[in-house]
Amino acid sequence: MAKKKIHIENTVRRLRFNNNEMTQGQLAELVGISRQTVVAIEKYKYTPSLELAFKIALAFNKEIQEVFYIGK
């Protein structure tokens, strides 16, 4: 397999707004992380661990691939 670096993107920001305009703080509290980490994830500056990615997906009641995907 090629050693190409993959860029993981997400739909967290959109999902937050679709969930009664949930704030970053509310999402952070829901999954047990800091608000700054939510900001970093939304800006694609930080890729969460698999466990955290699952937690975020569960918070929105979605499958993980609906929240995180490989970007271009």
Next chain:
Amino acid sequence: MNIDMNIKIRNTLTEIIAVAIAITWMYSKLNAAANMSIASITQVLVQGIGISILAAIFFAIVIAIVSAIITKSKEKNVIDERDNMIEFYALRLSNVIFGISLLIILALLGWFNLPINFGIIAITLSVFLASICSTFLKIYLYK
């Protein structure tokens, strides 16, 4: 100072302020280091380390109170996996800087036959240098 700034950066800034105060204090006390005994130098250095710890705690409390008063909200300082990762990078950088500094100091002491007073002070300052570099790395990563 922007009160709404990232709580992590705010906490990290307090560390830099504390280290700066401790270094300034130690510098003022170690002016005549060449003529001081090892016992008095180590006393100053230990006091300096104590001052940096106390100053870090003091400024963290003061800034948290001022921030809470101005923004009228208290943001929780949750430690999560990203914080642990950043802490790990910072620790690794500080280890590298301290290791390199220690090697350079030992080499200087051996080759240039410098007094042991210089060595003790330089090793303590290299700890502070490593701490400052790691806090700057943390600020960069949190930005």
